[in-house]
Amino acid sequence: MALLENLTNPELLSAVNTAVDSLDDKDSVALAQAASAGIARLEAVRFRALAQLNRHRDGARSVTQEVAFALLLVDNHAGAMVAAADALTTRLPRTLNLMDEGKLSGFSAMKVASATVWLSDEDARAVDAVLEDRLADKNPDQVRKAANHAANTIDPEGAGKRAEQHRDGRRLTVRHGETGVASIEVEDGPVEKVTAAYQRIDREARALRTGGETRTLDQLRADVALDLLLGGRGGTSERSEVFLYMDLFTYLGMNDAPAELAGHGTIPAALARHISAGENTVLRRIITDPPSGQVLDLGRDRYRPTAGLAEFVRVRDRECRRPGCHRPAQTCDLDHSLPWQHGGHTADTELIDLCRRDHRLKDEPGWNYRLSSDGTLTITTPTGQQHTSTPPPLHEPRPADEPPF
Incomplete structure (x- = not known):
């Protein structure tokens, strides 16, 4: 459709890209700012489109999965975008208008939607009005703090309830990073338990810093935390099944073809051999x-x-x-x-x-x-x-x- 084709003009963009090489520093910054404003306006269009899809489906949970497919997003981010789109087009119209004016990014707008998610529609609109003149020229962290402060000011009695709801949403997540590494995180855990857990990990890590220890304190904390989770420090060690795929010649060191760890992706041959040489490793025959x-x-x-x-x-x-x-x-x-x-x-x-x-x-x-x-x-x-x-x-x-x- 013509509307979609006119959202961006390929010929104009090509001309701008060609001219970039001749810009001085001041003009380069100005162009980057103009591009960011244009992106914010397009993100506002995207939010409206997602909100329309969500309305047509009556908020069905499958909307998140379809958006994840169509926009090539992970599910959590797709769900957050759908929720923000609904809020911006109903409860936060002034915040959405800031995006139309190129003054607020979509990422920052999602911070406002997240900070007001527990409020009633009336209170959310009140926060929206308070923030209208406070968000321009603010980075996402500043926007988050301003939105949280406004929400707490508008509904101080609901602060305890919001904290309880956040704590009820606690969960454990795994985030796969670069080759061979991953992160495990307790999200929205009770602050007193998280603090106490960190203190225990830190205490045990520092106790291991003997004269012959070569690991840094950060490495020791990470190792102690994983050992505790696996029951390896004073408890019964847990055995978990991890699928590692590598061919025989890689295992024998005759080539360095990459291996694959299920759920993570490709890992180097040397790391695969290191993992496969661990105790309790079970070798399988796969035809x-x-x-x-x-x-x-x-x-x-x-x-x-x-x-x-x-x-x-x-x-x-x-x-x-x-x-x-x-x-x-x-x-x-x-x-x-x-x-x-x-x-x-x-x-x-x-x-x-x-x-x-x-x-x-x-x-x-x-x-x-x-x-x-x-x-x-x-x-x-x-x-x-x-x-x-x-x-x-x-x-x-x-x-x-x-x-x-």
Whole structure:
């Protein structure tokens, strides 16, 4: 449609990009500011579009997943954007107007929406009015503080309730970072418990700083925290199953092909060998199809008994099959791509791994899941958009007549 085509003018943008090289410092800063103002205006358009979609669906939870697909966002951020869009177009019109004027970024506007989420519509509008002349030229952290202060001022009696609701929303999250590292975080935990936990970790870390200790205090704190979570410091050590995919020649050090850790992604061969050399490591035999690299069979010699078909599907899929979701398959639900009541079969050709949230999404009206013979899963959303996922091969596909080495 013409409206979408006119939101940005490719010819004008190309001319601006060409002229950038000739700008002095002052003009470069001015251009960056102008671009930021333009982005804010476009973000206001995006919020209105998301709010319209949410209204049409009556706030159905599947809206978040469709937005995540369409805008290539992780689910949490997509959900926050949908919630902010609803608030900005109903309870916070002045904040949205600041975006229209290019004075407030979408990220900062989401801070206002988050700070006022517990308020009544009337109180939220009052905060919106108070903030109208206070947010321009403020960075996101300043906006957050101003919005929280205004909310507490408008509804001081509700401060305790808001704190309780925040504490009720506590959760544990894992964030995968660069190659081979990840972070674990207790979000919105009770401040007194978080503070006490940190003090214990810090105390034990400092006690380990003996003459021969080479780790920094930060490294010691991280190691102590993980040891405590795994029961390794004075408790019973827990064993957890982690899926590490690497070929035999990488394991033997004959090549340095990257390996893959389910839920995290690619890791260097040297790190994979280090992890696989740990105590209690269990080696598995997995047979693959040379032309495709896909799993054909699993070895059954293992320390623990297997659930056969269920384990095969989880090893094959590695992660939740919804595109963009990286929850490891061993924590997911096994589900029929074609529902059992509609003729589905309990076979590896029809079973897929879906995390609990995406399992529930599959049953929402308008969502359709189809698994092809080559393992490609096609998801059709209520708006007709199609998204596909295929289990990654365990090795690079090679011709069937090519020797293995």
